Amino acid sequence: MNTDGAIGDDATLRASEQDGTYPRPQLMRAAWCDLSGEWGFRFDDQREGIAAAWYRDPQFDHTITVPFPPESPASGVNDPGYHPVAWYQRELSAEDLAAAGDRGDDGRILLHFGAVDYRCQAWLNGIFLGGHEGGHTPFQLDITQAIDPARTTQILVVRAEDEPLDVSQPRGKQDWLPEPHSIWYQRTTGIWQTVWLEAVPALSIESLHWVTDIPGASVQLALRLNRWPDADARVQVELSYAGECLGTVVVQAAGAQVDAVIPLPRQRNGQGYERLLWAPEHPRLIDAQVTLLVGDEPCDTVASYLGLRSVAVARGAFLLNDRPYYMRSVLSQGYWPDSHLAAPSVDALRAEAQLIKDLGFNAARVHQKVEDPRFLFWADKLGLLLWGEMPSTFEFTTASVTRTMAEWTEVIDRDLSHPSIVTWVPLNESWGVQHIAHTPAMRDYARGLYHLTRALDPSRPVISNDGWEHLESDIWSVHDYEASPEVMRERYADEAAMERLFAGMGPAGRRIRLTGEPDQGQPVMLTEFGGIQFSVDEPATDAWGYSQATSVDDFAERVGSLLEAVRSSGVLAGFCYTQLTDTMQEANGLCDENRVPKLPAGDIARMMGGAE
Incomplete structure (x- = not known):
């Protein structure tokens, strides 16, 4: 909380070094x-x-x-x-x-x-x-x-x-x-x-979007002003890392939309360019100072930050910075017992990101929630990949379609520049399009959401309908709450197993893919599984999970065996375990509702493959 308006002055702000309280972390002003x-x-x-x-x-x-x-x-x-x-x-x-x-x-x-x-x-x-x-x-x-x-x-x-x-x-x-x-x-x-x-000021910077071009050794800025500027308005951009200036440009502000390309000469060294790249193992953030000039006088100055990284899919792999990257993810509901969707404090957002990393995950899928931007800051700062997901409607009507598309557009606009976000998920498990397998209008809507997302942000993979009943999609994602490690090992063992899965009825009796189009080499990820119920204390009468453990040792054995089976797959490009915490009647978390792990954090990290 800031009550006196003092967090430094405009000229010295470094957005990468903020304390996590600022509610719009990638466009900061001093007061x-x-x-x-x-x-x-x-x-x-x-x-x-x-x-x-x-x-x-x-x-x-x-x-x-x-x-x-x-x-x-x-x-x-x-x-x-x-x-x-x-x-x-x-x-x-x-x-x-x-x-x-x-x-x-x-x-x-x-x-x-x-x-x-x-x-x-x-x-x-x-x-x-x-x-x-x-x-x-x-x-x-x-x-x-x-x-x-x-x-x-x-x-x-x-x-x-x-x-x-x-x-x-x-x-x-x-x-x-x-x-x-x-x-x-x-x-x-x-x-x-x-x-x-x-x-x-009367003429001010309203929004910033950063897109990095690693092969081109540059950063693209799309800046929006609050109104059309008067003559002789310019935008100055300076990028720096650890106090070293990486690149500076000044461009004319000919309208309310201002675009700039900032060359990064240091990144042209093909043997040294990786030293500045962002990844969970080294979450390096580049500071940006953006100044709006009218004549020669500064009119508005804001601080921002970005991460130099690329994401893509190819040849059955998820690529981070053009290299295959195995995603170890956890499903996070972003829900607290006393404050519900709102975080109980600013520090709770930092602690949540740190907890996920401490448990051995390199990614999180914040489920059916658009998370507080300050959580995204800590994911950027600490190094945690995130999936950006749209909360669903539960019916298919003109109102639900228009509302979802309008709000999803705002979500992408808000979060486009966060390096931690690596995948967009506009639909989940056919919620709001429950009869998509049989209704052409629902399929057209799902395709429309996929292409809208790709139009607004061509830099990230998009999942058409997470879990099953995919149309066009950059990742084939599967939800499977099978409790038997032996069945899971066989189901995801190799390419032949995947062909059987995609040709038949998938888990939960849902087709994984609806179209007959050939596979284009999309990676396959198991994006929901586990969900094992276990309560350290006496469980509530309505507590439940997808399967149930009876003791600490039983819980450890079930979680470990499932993870070992999933990680043994020769074809999966990543997984997402359900879930991080117990949430109300769902007692299937790795932690209780107060974020206390049910097993030693180091043991969970070893199960997930995030620690030796």
Whole structure:
């Protein structure tokens, strides 16, 4: 949390060295103000707040701790019932505006929301600021004109609408039933990521996208300004590593979109270029300082970072930096017992990434959740590959299609530049397209999502439908919760076994591939397996897993045997074990819900192949 706005000055910021608190880690300014903490709060079950103009004179009789959802104990509300509308209120003080870096008459004050589930509207001093739809992606509102200089405090009001029974909303693992059941968890309503203030100049840098070109020894920058610039605007970019300047360019800002190519002369040495590459074993981050110049004067300066790395698939292998890389991944629900989808603290995000590495994994699949960007920072910093996955809808309608495509576009735009993200997953297990094997429209939609993703980001592999019923896909992924190590060993032994699997009905009675097109050499990965239930303490009555261990020794034997069988495969390019932690009624984690491993971390790491 930053309350005084001081994290250095614009000229000395190094984004790779941040402490993990900044809510937008790849576009940093020196000053910002975190609005986390106690807010006024009120449910609106009768949907009367708009008509009654609650946004003008909020008289809310409860409080909530933002950014924790009201269903969670950490929020102080702890009410998991059906509440389709919730209202929030907070006073913004002069100190808050100053902490944000208020630039006076020459600047703008932006109000940022990390994520509000599902639909949001906001007012300041009764003046409507704007809104957003999509429960997992950020948005910003300009509050400058609504600030009343005659007031000692400004009154911010937020209305969040999240219909519990609307399964055309991208909702991921959020249950539509009153109580969590099977693999579904407690709902998340309203604010669940950081709300913060930031001051920017009238002409400012709005977003940055980095794409690295290792063979070309260069980095491409796509920069977006908040508006069309006046004449004589330029962008200066300087890349550095450990204080050494790697490359600098200055380009003309002829419009709101500015593109630049930054040559890296050091990377032209074919015998030495790998020393700067990013990988889990050496997560080297390149610092970037980007300055917007008007005439010769700096107008806006931001700090960013990137990783020099490439990802691809070829000849049955996943390639990292053009070399085969075996992925040892774990399924992470990103869910905490007291705070649900919201992390309990900033440090919990760092600890989560470190825990995954300590357990011997080099990758994680954050399942049905768009994770907090600060977790992505720690994955970048500590060296952890990630799969970016879209939370699913549960029905196929015009609304579900348009909502998913719009929000998925925002997800890719937000996370495109993180070196840790190496794969995109727009669909999982045919959720929202349950009859894809028989319905042409659903197949067209799945293909459309695949090609939309490739159009927005051609630099990463895309999985068309993780688990089964693939159409076009860059990886053939399989979900298989078979408990027998002997069966698993035989099923994934060699090419002949794979041919039998793909020609018949796969695990769970689902075809792995729907089309008759020939294989193009895509790698095969086992992206869900395991799920062995074991509770160190007395399990809850509704605790479950895909199979069950009866003791610590039995759990260790079952996990170890399954992993040995999977790792013995001569054709799998990687795996994803289910799952990292127990989550509500699912007691099938390697750790309990409080992130305590059920076996010594070193033993788990050796099973996974991540330690000798």
